[in-house]
Amino acid sequence: MPGLIRKAGLRVTKPRLALLDALAAAGGPLSIEQLHGAVGAETCDLVTVYRCMGAFERSGVVARSYFHDGTTLFRLVREETDRFSYHVLSKTTNQVEALDEHSSAKIKQLVQQVEKSLRDQGFTDVGHIVEFFGTRT
Amino acid sequence: MPGLIRKAGLRVTKPRLALLDALAAAGGPLSIEQLHGAVGAETCDLVTVYRCMGAFERSGVVARSYFHDGTTLFRLVREETDRFSYHVLSKTTNQVEALDEHSSAKIKQLVQQVEKSLRDQGFTDVGHIVEFFGTRT
């Protein structure tokens, strides 16, 4: 984990290690609040969570997701393929579940196809947001 | 335009007419700020824009889009099929373009498939966000 941080050109500190550990343990997107709760308020200030995630995002260690209510969630980017993992966000429990592999693969394929078509049409710096949400009953 | 408002069970007022006109003229998603600017500050208060868009959304007259930076945008829903129209939002010009029909159709199909699968897995009140972004060069 320290390696990830160094490779990003950032200094290894207690809050940063804890935050990445929390993300890894969660196995899916977490909100700033959830991250703060996960590492414990003693570990660092809420502001530090914001700043760390900002730094991590800029260096590509984490990426953002958007919840249906506008909440921002962060997830670990371990490998290039992680940029293409998709999730279902439960409105009731705030839990996150990975989509089944079949769906994920199909989405990935389609998204790449659409983005290629956009590049062919002259767009650069192409990106996307794909989120599913629902209520667990 | 007044018909749209009445059909939604809402009262026809000057701000509401102006807001829908602005959306129609834009031909794509607009932010609250942009809407307020488009109708002119004399037409109504910023708060009214929030409230009107809230009311319109609840009655299905408009729908939300999400920009890559988390901004919320609203777009007109003229027909049922508009719920499943997808766009490319340009990061530079703030312009919006509809995706080509072929891509749109494929996305719609895939999204419905995934949502069905989610319902089969026990999710209710299922929804999604699908947005593409890019820079026009």
Add this chain to the structure above:
DNA sequence: TTGAGTGCAAAGGATTTGCAGGTTC
């Protein structure tokens, strides 16, 4: 008339910034 809609001011919540002090390299 009468409930829905609006303006204005103020409250709320989330995120950012300034600055002084502490820590990593």
Add this chain to the structure above:
DNA sequence: GAACCTGCAAATCCTTTGCACTCAA
């Protein structure tokens, strides 16, 4: 030692809410 990080407090930004007034139906 110098640059980078962090904590705390305060500033901002976006959105919602309360209340009295106005207007559409």
